[in-house]
Amino acid sequence: MTPQAKLIFTTSLLLGTTITISSNHWITAWAGLEINTLAILPLIAKSHHPRAIEAATKYFLTQATASTLLLFSAMTNAWFTGQWDITQLTHPTSCLILTSAIAMKLGLVPFHFWFPEVLQGAPLTTALLLSTVMKFPPMSLLLMTSPSLNPTLLACMAVFSIALGGWMGLNQTQIRKILAFSSITHLGWMAIILSYSPKLTLLNLYLYITMTAAVFLTLNSMKATKLSTLMTAWTKAPALSATLLLTMLSLAGLPPLTGFLPKWLIIQELTKQNMAATATMISLLSLLSLFFYLRLAYCATITLPPHTTNHMKQWHINCPTNTSVAILTITSIMLLPISPMISTII
């Protein structure tokens, strides 16, 4: 892709995200979401492989439907209450439709079917953008409307997301699909605490973005998209494989790594809100996703396969990994000791 085209698409992505986040009218929010959708489509379909084009088509169809539903919910709210302000979404039907629209945008169950396929069809860097940057606008809309949303619906979707994200990720051999299911699980954790403490949702989002970016950039350096390729990546970048282990366990939410922080605070808040049973259920369901994170870590670091790689892409690149991988890995592993400070910043 020419640099000019890449620049246009990247700027459009940033523009769309900024427009949605900073808007207070539903139409500008919707415009930002549409700009984002359209800008990322060429990035997904860059290689013109039929699977990439299929992924781009699926992405476009689901996101367009979700944007339509979003606009519809805004219109029904405006019809009943006369308000176009995002924070003034009060009509219950509009709130329900908005929740389902945002769930479709994010990939929460039961609107998650597109997500693994789209991530599988996209190249690794675009998959990173899909998992991180594209979560910002819908999350910001959820945060702005969080007081009016139905907690039961959100809790149901969240619990099912954590469950299905764990179960469906169990037998995957393609890493991008595994990371898609990990994303679904984390979105479940973000959604469950939204009605009670939106700040924790935001904290979870930031830490998830840090950890996922670290993982994706590491995988991009290793050019590993399948488990079998990941197993032989240690020959080319042994230190990176070692840090990938820690980043994976951080994504799984194991103490004393950073990923434990959002889970701990969410469980604490849920217990305070008399939802101890839900908290127990989601903690137990997270064990499923721990299984596939451990499997990834096992393949990358813990075992040494009896053969070397015949995946030539791993030997093509001689340039060193860029600095951002180091910074993101450190932040995704070592932030737990300063957790009191982080809770006050968010």
Next chain:
Amino acid sequence: MALAVMLLDGASFHGGCCRHRALLSFLGPLLSNSKSYSSYRRPGAEPKKKLSWQNVDFSFKKSIDHLKTQLSLLKEESKDFLQGPGGHALRQHVLEQTRVLWQFRSQEDLNKWVISSDVEIGGKSKAYIKLGRNNQAALLYGTLNTEVPRDGETKYSGYCSMRSKPAVGSFNRKKYYDWSNFNTLYLRVRGDGRPWMVNIYTDPYFSHQKDDLYSYFMFTRGGPYWEEIKIPFSKFFFSSRGRVQDNQHPVWLDKVRTLGFTIGDKVDGPFQLEIDFIGLLNDRAHTEEFAYETYDKNTPV
């Protein structure tokens, strides 16, 4: 309006005896299930089957049996899911370098494949399959006839093919083969010197992709000895509806639906292919990613 509908219904029902009526000939193309008007059916194509809704058999017992079979299939699938990727432990997935996909030892194995030839378009080739000597191989044999069917629109003819039936899971869901761990197709065959084409069909989600096929050639020797042919997946080129495309890319092996063999080498005469087994190999010495170079079109000046 209702009268017009009743008239149409009546006309279609009595289609056979109302040929002379001017009204019927005027409305002919509109009456799709009328017996007096039928679209051109190629000789060799099957006559129009009953529509699927006419086939419904309201039998409670059959439906219970069907449900029981599907539930048992679902139970099997869940058990395989708990084992690991592809129904085996991860250890096996990571360490395996060979896998046998199809081997021909019984009639059941033969039933997993579908034979077709140009009889569908009105040609005269013949193709049959049976178990070889001592039930040790499948024997695909027949005669290729390149005589073009005289229907005014076909230009070429003469092909026979054998294609695996797509895997179907419980409740008729599509199941895919995941061959991403391997990089070579391994076939133990005994041919008669004729070249065959090996075709891989990957899952088309959208209908514009339904004609996409990845193919390569298998050149057989005629000898009495068995041959072990290795075809790396990097050699497969991409074609759509028989036309090789300009934009080439390697085949993605994580969602393969069927494998097929076709003979169409424009030579009249008998052909014979014995296949012992079809398997996969992870050839660690094969490092080629893709055999065909693609050049940028419209390079900047």
